[in-house]
Amino acid sequence: MPIIEGERITKHFGGLxxxxxxxFHINQGEIVGLxxxxxxxxxxxxxxxxxxxxxxxxxxxxKGEDIxxxxxxxxxxxxxxxxxxxxxxxxxxxxxxxxxxGSLFGRSIGIRIxxxxxxxxxxxxEFVELSAKKGSLAKDLTxxxxxxxxxxxxxxxxxxxxxxxxxVAGLNPTEVAQVIxxxxxxxxxxxxxxMIEHVMKAIMDISDRIIVLHHGEKIxxxxxxxxxxxxxxxxxxxxx
Amino acid sequence: xxxIRANPKRxxxxxxxxxxxxxxxxxxxPGYVLPYYTSLLISIFLYIVLTVxxxxxxxxxxxxxxASAAFLGIGMYVTALLGEEFPLPLxxxxxxxxxxxxxxxxxxxxxxxxxxxxxxxxxxxGEFLRHxxxxxxxxxxxxxxxxxxxxxxxxxxxxxxxxxVMTLLTSYTIRHSRFGLALRSIGExxxxxxxxxxxxxxxxxxxxxxxxxxxxxxxxIIATQWGYVRPDIAFDMFYSFMPTLMALxxxxxxxxxxILGAAVFTVIAELLLTEFxxxxxxxxxxxxxxxxxxxxxxxxxxxQKWRKGGLVE
Numbered sequence: 001m002p003i004i005e006g007e008r009i010t011k012h013f014g015g016l017x018x019x020x021x022x023x024f025h026i027n028q029g030e031i032v033g034l035x036x037x038x039x040x041x042x043x044x045x046x047x048x049x050x051x052x053x054x055x056x057x058x059x060x061x062x063k064g065e066d067i068x069x070x071x072x073x074x075x076x077x078x079x080x081x082x083x084x085x086x087x088x089x090x091x092x093x094x095x096x097x098x099x100x101x102g103s104l105f106g107r108s109i110g111i112r113i114x115x116x117x118x119x120x121x122x123x124x125x126e127f128v129e130l131s132a133k134k135g136s137l138a139k140d141l142t143x144x145x146x147x148x149x150x151x152x153x154x155x156x157x158x159x160x161x162x163x164x165x166x167x168v169a170g171l172n173p174t175e176v177a178q179v180i181x182x183x184x185x186x187x188x189x190x191x192x193x194x195m196i197e198h199v200m201k202a203i204m205d206i207s208d209r210i211i212v213l214h215h216g217e218k219i220x221x222x223x224x225x226x227x228x229x230x231x232x233x234x235x236x237x238x239x240x
Numbered sequence: 241x242x243x244i245r246a247n248p249k250r251x252x253x254x255x256x257x258x259x260x261x262x263x264x265x266x267x268x269x270p271g272y273v274l275p276y277y278t279s280l281l282i283s284i285f286l287y288i289v290l291t292v293x294x295x296x297x298x299x300x301x302x303x304x305x306x307a308s309a310a311f312l313g314i315g316m317y318v319t320a321l322l323g324e325e326f327p328l329p330l331x332x333x334x335x336x337x338x339x340x341x342x343x344x345x346x347x348x349x350x351x352x353x354x355x356x357x358x359x360x361x362x363x364x365x366g367e368f369l370r371h372x373x374x375x376x377x378x379x380x381x382x383x384x385x386x387x388x389x390x391x392x393x394x395x396x397x398x399x400x401x402x403x404x405v406m407t408l409l410t411s412y413t414i415r416h417s418r419f420g421l422a423l424r425s426i427g428e429x430x431x432x433x434x435x436x437x438x439x440x441x442x443x444x445x446x447x448x449x450x451x452x453x454x455x456x457x458x459x460x461i462i463a464t465q466w467g468y469v470r471p472d473i474a475f476d477m478f479y480s481f482m483p484t485l486m487a488l489x490x491x492x493x494x495x496x497x498x499i500l501g502a503a504v505f506t507v508i509a510e511l512l513l514t515e516f517x518x519x520x521x522x523x524x525x526x527x528x529x530x531x532x533x534x535x536x537x538x539x540x541x542x543x544q545k546w547r548k549g550g551l552v553e
Contacts, residue, residue, distance in 0.1 A: 071434070073437050076435055084432065091428055092428060097424075101438070105436060106436055107437065
């Protein structure tokens with residue numbers, strides 16, 4: 001059963017159609033990759049799913065429920081978490097506070113800061129191997145670690161679907177391998193992953209399925225093997 | 241060098257006893273000093289309430305509000321209108337409530353706008369109220385200004401002391417609850433805060449309104465000290481700029497910085513005004529500029545630096 005599905009999603013920015021008539025669905029427990037050249041509309045699609053702005057037309061359903069016009073915080077509490085292409089950690093707060101915020105607001109609301117949330121935040125820092133840096137300010141981390149922190153913060157909201165926007169980009173080969181391991185661990189927790197990536201090795205390795213966007217339209221969809229040999233995809237990436 | 245850090249948990253009882261001691265001293269002091277010092281304390285309390293209220297919302301979020309004068313003026317006019325019909329404590333409560341409701345209304349309309357636009361909007365708010373009330377008094381009532389019931393300075397002193405303590409408690413609670421964390425995250429990365437489940441508009445509006453409550457209550461009691469309100473006195477923009485300046489002067493991110501900033505600022509202003517009535521503004525300007533130049537994070541920043549032993553390199 002699809003955890004999330006989009007029906008003829010369209011987003012216009014002025015006269016430009018950033019995303020045009022895209023249909024997609026992600027099944028429970030899958031890792032799905034989203035690729036395409038720069039400006040293809042990948043991040044726009046993520047922003048539409050997470051509620052950063054509403055689509056011009058089309059419908060998005062989360063577990064059958066229409067979430068098309070909902071606010072980001074509502075969609076987050078509904079079970080969708082994300083990271084950002086340009087890292088958006090809370091720079092002047094500690095690593096622990098960053099994650100704590102996700103676990104405090106991702107679901108229930110109260111006034112005090114319960115110890116249970118702190119324990120949970122520590123566990124997640126352990127999970128992304130950042131527990132040694134819990135007291136550091138987020139801005140003092142390396143980019144690779146800031147990306148891990150964003151993943152931990154997203155996981156703290158207890159998502160069922162995690163949107164990863166270029167978590168591997170800009171990392172060295174060792175770090176790439178570590179992040180790939182991390183994504184596999186996340187899937188093993190039962191969390192569905194939808195990820196944008198330019199690093200082909202990363203996406204080919206771990207995706208169950210890949211969706212290709214070009215000029216805002218979906219031009220291909222299939223297993224990594226199918227995508228790698230698809231004539232249309234090769235033309236889009238390498239030119240005719 | 242080995243730095244021995246005080247364990248905050250072990251330090252807590254000591255800190256509490258010091259605070260209670262200060263409170264007791266403040267509670268009995270009017271009986272022992274000249275009325276002049278009591279009224280100086282009243283104005284120190286006034287500025288601490290303004291600055292702490294301002295800092296609680298604007299400090300972590302980075303939204304610069306210039307609406308303090310509007311909330312203070314609303315409180316004053318509540319006393320002017322209802323002062324004779326209700327007992328004083330109720331009037332003070334109504335003053336706070338009126339400010340709270342106004343902030344809720346304005347907040348829902350304006351907190352979507354950010355940065356300098358928010359500052360300009362809130363600045364316009366105070367001016368708008370001033371002109372509106374002026375117009376109302378001139379055209380509808382036909383008489384500018386109103387006499388207000390007056391209270392004796394001891395009553396005013398104790399009311400201000402209660403409002404001050406409540407403001408500090410409110411601010412402390414907000415800063416140490418999950419709302420405090422949320423406010424900081426909004427100041428850091430509003431979009432990310434929105435995406436991890438924080439209802440950013442609700443958090444901003446509610447905090448803005450709660451902090452405005454005590455400003456309104458202060459306005460309501462201070463009006464009884466002045467005995468007379470007029471739109472240009474009640475909605476004087478001076479009271480919007482002061483909290484901003486005092487918070488900068490004391491240290492914008494730290495709660496004791498706001499208290500220190502407001503208290504020191506008021507005392508310096510008072511001293512300069514009485515000692516050098518002609519050069520008051522000139523000297524005052526130099527003091528402010530030097531503090532901000534040499535200690536960009538204010539008095540509190542300077543203290544922190546000194547405690548780390550780095551002030552004299």
